[in-house]
Amino acid sequence: MSADLVAFILRRLVTATLTVIGVSLVIFLLLQAAPGDPVTLMTAGHKVPKETIEKIKQGLNLDKPLYIQYWLWLKGIMHGDFGISFLKDIKVSKLILERLPVSLQLVLLSGLLTFLLSIPTGILAALKEATITDNVFITLAIITSSMPVFWVGLLFIIIFSIWLGWFPPMGLHRLFDIKHLVLPCSALSFSFTGLLFRMTRANMLEELQKNYITKAKAMGIPNKKIVGRAFKNSLAPILTISGFMIGSYIVFAVLVEYVFGLGGLGSLLVGATLAQDYPIVLGVTVFISIVFVFSNFVVDILYGVLDPRIRYTSKK
Numbered sequence: 236m237s238a239d240l241v242a243f244i245l246r247r248l249v250t251a252t253l254t255v256i257g258v259s260l261v262i263f264l265l266l267q268a269a270p271g272d273p274v275t276l277m278t279a280g281h282k283v284p285k286e287t288i289e290k291i292k293q294g295l296n297l298d299k300p301l302y303i304q305y306w307l308w309l310k311g312i313m314h315g316d317f318g319i320s321f322l323k324d325i326k327v328s329k330l331i332l333e334r335l336p337v338s339l340q341l342v343l344l345s346g347l348l349t350f351l352l353s354i355p356t357g358i359l360a361a362l363k364e365a366t367i368t369d370n371v372f373i374t375l376a377i378i379t380s381s382m383p384v385f386w387v388g389l390l391f392i393i394i395f396s397i398w399l400g401w402f403p404p405m406g407l408h409r410l411f412d413i414k415h416l417v418l419p420c421s422a423l424s425f426s427f428t429g430l431l432f433r434m435t436r437a438n439m440l441e442e443l444q445k446n447y448i449t450k451a452k453a454m455g456i457p458n459k460k461i462v463g464r465a466f467k468n469s470l471a472p473i474l475t476i477s478g479f480m481i482g483s484y485i486v487f488a489v490l491v492e493y494v495f496g497l498g499g500l501g502s503l504l505v506g507a508t509l510a511q512d513y514p515i516v517l518g519v520t521v522f523i524s525i526v527f528v529f530s531n532f533v534v535d536i537l538y539g540v541l542d543p544r545i546r547y548t549s550k551k
Contacts (some may be wrong), residue, residue, distance in 0.1 A: 237268065238430075242272070242543070243536075244536055246536045247406055247532055247536060248532065250262060251447075251529065251531075251532040253526050254528050255465070255521075255524060255525055255528050256309070258524040259309065259312070259521045259524070260336065260529075262520050262521060262524075262529045263305050263308065263515055263517060266513045266517055267301060284435075286483075289313035293390065294390045296452070301374045306530040308517075312521065315328055316328060316519070317497045317514070317517070317518030317522065318514035319490070319514060320507075320512055320514055320515050320518065321512050321513065321514060322510055322512045323515075325514050327518035327519070328518070330367050330503060330515060330518075331500065331503075331518060331519060331522055334498065334499050334500045334503045335499075335500065336410055337407060337410070337492070337493065337497050337498055337499035337500075338485070338488050338500040338501065340410055340411055340416070341416065341419055341420060341423065341483060341488050341491065341497065341523060342423075342481075342488055343442060344416060345418045345420045345423040345426070345427075346417075346430065346480070346481065347430045347486060348420055348424040348428075348482060349423065349424040349427045349429070349431055349480070352424070352428045352432075352441065353427075353429075353430075353431035353432040353435060354435055356372050356432055356435075357372075357431070357432045357433070357434070357435025357436040357439060358435060358439055358462065358466060359372070360372040360373065361430070361435075361436045361439035361443060362439075362443075363439060370432065372432065372436075373433075376428075376430075376432075376433050377426050377429065378424050378429070379426055379428055379429035379448065380429035380430050380433075381426075381511045382425060382426060383426075384422060384423060384425065384487045384490055384491060385410055385490045385491070385493075385494055387423040387425045387426070388418070388419070388490070388491055388494040388495060389423045389494060391418045391421060392404045392405075392418065392494075395418060396418070402411050402414060402415070402418050403415050403518060404418075404499075405495050406495075406496055406497070407495075407496075408499045418495065419491050419492070419494075419495045419497060422494075422495075423484065423487060423488060423491045427480050427483070427484070427508035430476065431472075431473070431477070431479070432478065433442045434473055435470065435478045438469035438472050438473060439466065439469055440467060441469070442465040442466075442468050442469045445464050448461060448465060450536070451464070462471035472526055477534065477536060478530055478531045478533065478534025478535070479531065479534075481527075481530040481531075481534075482526065482527030482528070482530045483516055483527075484521060485500075485523050485526050485527060486501070488501055488525070489501035489504055489505070489523075493505045500519055500522075500523070500540050503515065503519060503548065504520070507519070529538055
């Protein structure tokens, strides 16, 4: 591993760490400014002596200044401790780990579906530029990219569950229960498919117009090899948008899970928000932001490996 690549990775690692800290601070302050008192929520409907209330505040570090509360909470996160739920009296990290497999399978299957639909169609549209095939794909991509994911989910439930009765509308019986995952995965991948299609098409068109492609055609190289080389050279920008999409999948999965009642991180976050259980809201939100930043960090590293110019530009 070269010295410039190591320096590039270290710079990106520092940037990613500072980003997570900044996001956690903003979320922490916003929740502190939200109405409601944690102790009041925990003791709702009960007459509790003032001494007991003070002990609860001390146990939750609520009697300390705000900056100390944040520092103690941040130290806990560094050790994998996201705090304790006010209402459930369970570690937030345990709740996240219990719900994570549901969200993870939704994101993985949706991402796989997006790539299977967008990459081949993007390449085909570039090869068939300005034809009916190209125009149809572009129109579909614009339509799918413009639809809110929660609206698509509700539309799929109405059409494929209520009207046609092909798939169950809600719930999940077990992991990788394909029958229950078809609609949620399709809804989640819907808008991302159009986005990745357009990126693939644009980069393929750019590569196909370069001199080395013209030279390869003149030399009689098979078209299949030419297309393969063009796609390989267009991977870096596609990889960048893919990194953004991975983090966005986690965010939008919150909406999809709630619409389809899957019981993942989305349902946990929405339920905690409605119940004003702020440790869960804070823990899940920061966990999602960590995944988002980490996925972009990995993509940055892969981008730097594929294109050394990025490393040198970043260094300057």
